[in-house]
Amino acid sequence: MKTKTLQIGITGGIGSGKSMVCKIFQTLGAPVYDADTMAKWLMAHDAKLIRSIKARFGKEAYLTDGTVNRTYLAKQVFGSASELQKLNALVHPRVAEHYQDWVHQHSHFPYVIKEAALLIEAKSYQQLDRLVLVYAPKTLRIQRVLQRDPQRDRKQVEQIIQKQLPEREKLPLAQHILKNDEKEMLIMQVLRLHRVFSETASLLT
Structure with missing residues (x-):
């Protein structure tokens, strides 16, 4: 009988692509709790x-x-x-x-995911088993947000980024880093993590 469900946190600054990462995990069968939406x-x-x-x-x-x-x-x-x-x-x-x-x-699933922009800032990541940081260079993040949200201008996006914790402070806290910098396929990185989490979860049964 399963005694514990592995709880994975996924976070990242605006424009990093954490929502895309969560969609891939959902496609692989992992339930995702979108904390910001909830x-x-x-x-x-x-x-x-x-x-x-x-x-x-x-x-x-x-x-x-x-x-x-x-x-x-x-x-x-x-x-x-x-x-x-x-x-x-x-x-x-x-x-x-x-x-x-x-x-x-959702305790019958091997692992579940909690997605939130401020997982680290709110310190709620401390109650989770693993933390995944979706990372992308600042210039690329700004470009993505401007394409996604035409109502925003560059200054507004930069102000949002400034209010979020700098990436250099987030990186040491994460056990896993997903680089969404368009150099390595994101889906392959997520697949690797899916295997790791599934194998880890099997040890908890």
Whole structure:
């Protein structure tokens, strides 16, 4: 009987290609928990979290139809590290609880993946078994984001990158590095990791 599901974290800066990596893992049969997407979903649907956000930021945090008033919330936390920290202090623990329930529901899989842009910054990678960093040069990342998000300009993308932890500080924390620099096929790198994780997971049965 399986006693433990291997939990893999995948992170990377904007434009690194972590979402593409996760799609490849999904194709190989691995369940993927998109923490950033689930955080937004919980903010809109989780009654306990909604009450907490309204209590802290006011009823204006939600529109009359019940959806998140993102414009209002953005103004509350923009440029204020302390206010952003207060919002994260409400959202992150709820996401962590939801993720653990999800892991339990997928415990019959050899390994599962948690994808998040701020796995390292939020220190949630410390609760996982392995950390994979998707790496790409800054110039290439900027180019990808500008092609993907035409509404953004170079300055905006550089500002986002500056707010994220530098790659040189992330690299030593990851057990596995996927180089998405267009020099080596990404799918072959993911296939190698899939074999490693599957073999490691088999030792836990």
